[in-house]
Amino acid sequence: MKALFVAGTGTDLGKTHIACALLRAVRARGLRADAFKPVVSGFDPAEPEASDPARLAAALGRPDAWADISPRRYRAPLAPNLAARLEGETLAMADLVGDCQAWLETCDADLALVEGAGGVMSPMTDDATNLDLMTALNLPVLLVAGSYLGTASHLLTALEVLRARGLTVAAIVVSESLDAPDLGQTVEMLRAFERQMSILVAPRDQAWDAAELADLLL
Secondary structure, eight states, X not given: OXXXXXXXXSXXXXXXXXXXXXXXXXXXXXXXXXXXXXXXXXOOTTOGGGSHHHHHHHHTTOTTOHHHHOSXXXXXXXXXXXXXXXXTOOOOHHHXXXXXXXXXXXXOOSEEEEEEEEETTOXXXXXXXXXXXHHHHTOOEEEEEOOXXXXXXXXXXXXXHHHHTTOOEEEEEEEOOTTSSOHHHHHHHHHHHOOSSOEEXXXXXXXXXXXXXXXXXX
């Protein structure tokens, strides 16, 4: 089984968009895929179909599986630790790591994706970040960036931090920011600074085919 951690250089950049496209591309090859998002905030139980876990479940062809994909769900659109606190709970990194490890141990798939919440350095608990979760799991990272003004600094900083922690970056995808500068120009600039890896481009289009990304990762 190939397992990856889907991380972003920031919040609302298209991590789930990329993950869903990759899951569909893997399944289109007749391979098995699965996904896990250990915690999600901004979750409306009255409209679960609009949530990230529901989108992942749909991409897996199991639209009712969203509760299994994200066992810890909180209403407030805040950092997970703050959203959990509003509901009288305290998130602990040991619990999040344990949830992910338990899921990975039982996952029967050719490709397994663990998706984080927010950016690389976004708080997950009161004393730990997404980076701490990634370090504990030690999975190769699928890093998603945007194409907005300032994304170069965010992407290059994230790469430095991940590599400093000894994590392997499996792929970099620039997800189109709809209100941002020219996508092609932005990616060309990024490629001038990141020469270790190729940078793939993902239009913010639900019909985007992630076949090239699947080729790279599988």
